[in-house]
Amino acid sequence: xxASASAPASARLSAxxxxxxxxxxxxxxxxxxxxxxxxxxxxxxxxxxxxxPTPGYIVEAAREACGQRANHGYTGAAGLPELREAIAxxxxxxxxxxxxASQVLVTNGGKxxxxxxxxxxxxxxxxxxxxxxxxxxxxEAITLAGGVPVQVTADESTGYLVGVEQLEAARTPxxxxxxxxxxxxxxxxxYPRDQVEAIGRWAAEHDxxxxxxxxxxxxxxxxxxxxxxxxxxxxxxxxxxxxxxxAKTYAMTGWRVGWVIGPDDIIKALSNxxxxxxxxxxxxxxxxxxxAVAGPxxxxxxxxxxxxxxxxxxxxxxxxxxxxxxxxxxGAFYAYPSVKGLIGKELRGQRPQNSVELAxxxxxxxxxxxxxGEAFGTPGYFRLSYALDAEDMVTGVxxxxxxxxxxx
Ligand code: PLP
Numbered sequence: 001x002x003a004s005a006s007a008p009a010s011a012r013l014s015a016x017x018x019x020x021x022x023x024x025x026x027x028x029x030x031x032x033x034x035x036x037x038x039x040x041x042x043x044x045x046x047x048x049x050x051x052x053p054t055p056g057y058i059v060e061a062a063r064e065a066c067g068q069r070a071n072h073g074y075t076g077a078a079g080l081p082e083l084r085e086a087i088a089x090x091x092x093x094x095x096x097x098x099x100x101a102s103q104v105l106v107t108n109g110g111k112x113x114x115x116x117x118x119x120x121x122x123x124x125x126x127x128x129x130x131x132x133x134x135x136x137x138x139x140e141a142i143t144l145a146g147g148v149p150v151q152v153t154a155d156e157s158t159g160y161l162v163g164v165e166q167l168e169a170a171r172t173p174x175x176x177x178x179x180x181x182x183x184x185x186x187x188x189x190x191y192p193r194d195q196v197e198a199i200g201r202w203a204a205e206h207d208x209x210x211x212x213x214x215x216x217x218x219x220x221x222x223x224x225x226x227x228x229x230x231x232x233x234x235x236x237x238x239x240x241x242x243x244x245x246x247a248k249t250y251a252m253t254g255w256r257v258g259w260v261i262g263p264d265d266i267i268k269a270l271s272n273x274x275x276x277x278x279x280x281x282x283x284x285x286x287x288x289x290x291x292a293v294a295g296p297x298x299x300x301x302x303x304x305x306x307x308x309x310x311x312x313x314x315x316x317x318x319x320x321x322x323x324x325x326x327x328x329x330x331g332a333f334y335a336y337p338s339v340k341g342l343i344g345k346e347l348r349g350q351r352p353q354n355s356v357e358l359a360x361x362x363x364x365x366x367x368x369x370x371x372x373g374e375a376f377g378t379p380g381y382f383r384l385s386y387a388l389d390a391e392d393m394v395t396g397v398x399x400x401x402x403x404x405x406x407x408x
Contacts, residue, residue: 079106188329
């Protein structure tokens, strides 16, 4: 081993890569799995993925694609033409946003779509307004692309929704982009139409780009709607990138297919970037995604019904725990309760000073894995994904509740 190889990673890595934090949600999941492997009966609320298999007809399309010679070689960087067309068609169908296939870039999952969007828009020092609580990947992708995340925080008093006044207070001459995510991971919050409109108009007025992540578009409850921002405010369409993917709607997290929709010239530039970065997204996965987006929404309706039933069960159970306050989420499959009432209380001889410490105690003593709010820019909260078996969900929350009731 050379001397430099034995130096700490921080000294060997570039600042850009060395500065990336491990995904907190994946870390919780890994810790829960490690404890389970030791035989501990851990119930994990960490994973942000549907607990359903990919529908059979989608898997079948992939199986068939494996046998086709055309799928064995490289293909165009922006995605299979049929898939780009189907995504444009699906977008017109689902959100009423009239886009052409040339405006679609197929990416390796929504995650690569997030990174590509910020790589396309950010020069060093450009500021990105980031409503918090935010999905843990956004600040990392912004920073990696050279941008500067500027957090704009909302709490449970506004249902985790930021207002135009808050955004305006955070705006500077360097503000280039606003990140918008509705329904939201981690809070499950959904922006009503009038707020989408107010935010879109404000962004248009100040020539701010919008990156809007619509990956949870079909997971809406209690009659909530999540209108697409460039549909509500058409004048901002040429300064908007829409992000989406098959992961959450069709239970396809492992297939890694997402997309960016934007103006032709941006998509062409991102296609050039992608041609050097990864060539093309796996053809077999793209064929599976084509079967998904061109097909019916029946599978998502079934999953939706299951998520909704669990949501109705988990929210009151959480709200009943002293020190825990849980607004009712209207989208996605997460509950995001405040646990601020428990910070500093005594629990089995310890006084947790933040939600990371509290989550560690819950894992150790109740054998329940939750993601602390620090991962989403807002300490004092837990994120619980209810994309898990309904019985496990109830047992897990009850176990956590019993433990937290010991706090004094
Ligand atoms: N956007 C949001 C808000 C998410 O929660 C996720 C996944 O957790 C993604 C995008 C990316 O999903 P994937 O990369 O699995 O397509």
